[in-house]
Amino acid sequence: MANATAPGTDQNRLRDVIVVGAGFAGLYLLHRLRGAGFDTQVIEAGSDVGGTWYWNRYPGARCDVESLEYSYSFSEDLQQEWSWRERFATQPEILAYLQHVAERFDLRRGIRFNTRVTSAVFDEASAIWTVTTEAGDSLKARFCIMATGSISAPRLPDIPGIGDFRGEMHHTSRWPKEGVDFTGKRVAVIGTGSSGIQAIPCIAEAASQLTVFQRTPAFSVPARNAPLAADLVAQWKADYPAKRAAARNTRSGVLHEYSSTPAIGTPAPVRTAEFERRWVKGGTNFLYAYNDLGKNEEANAVAADFVRAKIAETVTDPRTARSLMPTDYPIGAKRICVDSNYFATYNRPNVSLVDLRETPITRITGNAIETASGRHEIDMMVLATGFDAMTGALLAIDIRTSGGTTLKDLWQGGPRTYLGLMTAGIPNLFLVTGPGSPSVLSNMVVSIEHDVAWITACLTELQARGAQTMQADPDAQDSWVAHVNELASGTLYPRASSWYVGANVPGKPRVFMPYIGGVDAYQRTCREIVDAGYRGFLIDAARSPAANARAVS
Ligand code: FAD
Ligand code: NAP
Numbered sequence: 001m002a003n004a005t006a007p008g009t010d011q012n013r014l015r016d017v018i019v020v021g022a023g024f025a026g027l028y029l030l031h032r033l034r035g036a037g038f039d040t041q042v043i044e045a046g047s048d049v050g051g052t053w054y055w056n057r058y059p060g061a062r063c064d065v066e067s068l069e070y071s072y073s074f075s076e077d078l079q080q081e082w083s084w085r086e087r088f089a090t091q092p093e094i095l096a097y098l099q100h101v102a103e104r105f106d107l108r109r110g111i112r113f114n115t116r117v118t119s120a121v122f123d124e125a126s127a128i129w130t131v132t133t134e135a136g137d138s139l140k141a142r143f144c145i146m147a148t149g150s151i152s153a154p155r156l157p158d159i160p161g162i163g164d165f166r167g168e169m170h171h172t173s174r175w176p177k178e179g180v181d182f183t184g185k186r187v188a189v190i191g192t193g194s195s196g197i198q199a200i201p202c203i204a205e206a207a208s209q210l211t212v213f214q215r216t217p218a219f220s221v222p223a224r225n226a227p228l229a230a231d232l233v234a235q236w237k238a239d240y241p242a243k244r245a246a247a248r249n250t251r252s253g254v255l256h257e258y259s260s261t262p263a264i265g266t267p268a269p270v271r272t273a274e275f276e277r278r279w280v281k282g283g284t285n286f287l288y289a290y291n292d293l294g295k296n297e298e299a300n301a302v303a304a305d306f307v308r309a310k311i312a313e314t315v316t317d318p319r320t321a322r323s324l325m326p327t328d329y330p331i332g333a334k335r336i337c338v339d340s341n342y343f344a345t346y347n348r349p350n351v352s353l354v355d356l357r358e359t360p361i362t363r364i365t366g367n368a369i370e371t372a373s374g375r376h377e378i379d380m381m382v383l384a385t386g387f388d389a390m391t392g393a394l395l396a397i398d399i400r401t402s403g404g405t406t407l408k409d410l411w412q413g414g415p416r417t418y419l420g421l422m423t424a425g426i427p428n429l430f431l432v433t434g435p436g437s438p439s440v441l442s443n444m445v446v447s448i449e450h451d452v453a454w455i456t457a458c459l460t461e462l463q464a465r466g467a468q469t470m471q472a473d474p475d476a477q478d479s480w481v482a483h484v485n486e487l488a489s490g491t492l493y494p495r496a497s498s499w500y501v502g503a504n505v506p507g508k509p510r511v512f513m514p515y516i517g518g519v520d521a522y523q524r525t526c527r528e529i530v531d532a533g534y535r536g537f538l539i540d541a542a543r544s545p546a547a548n549a550r551a552v553s
Pocket of ligand 2: 064158159191192196213384499
């Protein structure tokens with residue numbers, strides 16, 4: 001398709017592909033598409049590569065899928081030459097890894113940094129995208145791929161008076177590059193999801209006083225992070241391809257110990273011993289102790305009780321311990337957190353918890369957070385208040401066709417996609433880890449690698465056929481959306497007011513957004529659909545059905 005490139009200035013050149021985003025997904029897209037001969041331009045709002053790991057520089061930020069698995073598998077040389085230092089890598093280490101990838105594969109020259117995309121318009125007559133940036137420049141391409149991230153659009157809380165606060169205030173996902181000095185400061189953290197839970201123990205060590213404002217307590221399991229032993233790393237490196245293949249063939253894209261035994265019917269002492277073993281081992285492996293924890297309320301309650309007992313054991317003040325115990329949603333139904341010393345941090349004399357369910361925030365002033373029960377004077381505020389997940393970054397871009405179809409309208413009742421990869425009504429637009437794919441329920445690097453390879457192969461196929469356009473067939477999309485919803489409704493996940501269902505964003509439609517059927521099942525389905533000649537996709541649909549059938553056969 002590179003032959004579609006027209007001569008002219010850089011600005012006017014018709015590219016094959018524009019990719020938005022230079023995180024794990026955008027970087028790998030650039031490498032694969034370039035390798036397949038496509039003229040590709042990546043556009044990134046940040047000043048460098050890294051995506052999530054560029055933006056989320058808060059203290060304590062690290063992955064919770066183990067480093068040996070939370071990394072690219074596409075290059076054997078890369079995985080041999082890079083050595084992870086810790087079981088769960090820190091943000092600086094993951095960012096250094098992605099910078100290394102950018103250098104090693106000479107990617108930076110294909111990326112325009114400090115450039116935010118504001119609109120993408122598909123001209124139906126010419127089958128060309130015009131992508132416009134905040135600065136007002138436009139670039140043209142035949143295909144547009146959104147690698148904009150599922151957890152990349154931060155949410156600021158809408159608390160009265162927040163704009164009046166005179167101290168330093170930072171969202172965890174917009175953390176200053178130069179860092180933040182908490183020494184001797186009275187700090188407030190609002191939010192106790194994964195980001196807050198990672199940051200709180202680190203901030204507590206530096207601040208003179210830390211007050212945590214908690215609306216909903218989180219289930220959290222210990223990370224048991226530690227340096228990686230050289231022999232373990234060597235063992236993985238010796239067997240990497242087989243391990244990666246095995247991971248792709250699991251539900252979550254991670255080599256957990258997946259139990260095939262239900263908790264219901266297992267004697268209580270056996271269950272407790274198994275939960276304890278996993279608790280001691282650390283990490284989200286805890287959730288896979290029994291195969292009915294995500295589906296059966298009674299089984300789930302057993303795991304939840306175990307964690308609540310751990311909180312009671314760890315936190316010395318009984319009232320604080322009670323506030324920290326989640327009681328109104330199933331464990332796992334909100335993304336489980338993985339911590340280092342989180343609950344024990346509340347035993348420090350300089351840390352206190354404000355339970356916002358008892359005493360909600362009424363307003364923020366120049367130097368204090370006021371709640372129903374009093375005034376908390378602070379110097380700094382950390383907002384660990386999460387993201388408009390899965391759809392936020394996509395809907396922030398005005399994506400439309402020349403005929404007036406907009407993504408916003410198509411997704412008014414919640415996101416609708418076929419396989420999470422395309423959406424009916426907007427041709428030649430691909431999504432990476434989009435809603436309707438395993439995405440945020442999986443090891444995202446595994447899902448990203450899959451989607452990138454799938455999209456690259458698809459574009460190569462379109463090129464070979466001489467096809468101009470592709471989009472999801474509305475009927476196939478309807479069936480997929482119904483399937484995604486049906487699978488979710490058979491689980492306990494929709495029971496929580498989580499960001500998985502958009503509950504953290506006022507007015508967002510309540511739809512369980514990711515595909516819960518597993519990475520293994522999803523990737524198998526995607527392969528079968530390709531083998532069946534891209535079943536459920538319309539290729540050059542504007543042509544006569546006969547011409548289309550010829551092109552597809
Ligand atoms: P991102 O890394 O989010 O990159 C998207 C990029 O697109 C960003 O750089 C953004 O600036 C850019 N962009 C968006 N919109 C525009 C626009 N309009 N114009 C220009 N550029 C734009 N997943 C796991 O599987 N395991 C983990 O342990 C894990 N830990 C995480 C920890 C944190 C703190 C967070 C926030 C997420 C974590 N995730 C984890 C999820 C993580 O987002 C993914 O693993 C992965 O990094 C996503 O890569 P990506 O390239 O798809 O998106
Ligand atoms: P989050 O899970 O959505 O947590 C946001 C927190 O802020 C919640 O406790 C929420 O309370 C609270 N909050 C939001 N608005 C508030 C308000 N107005 N007043 C008071 N409290 C408010 O966001 P996150 O912690 O950034 O994590 C998002 C996702 O990113 C994770 O689930 C995970 O997928 C990923 N992540 C992973 C890691 C990791 O360990 N590798 C680390 C960070 C993030 P409510 O629950 O009541 O809304």
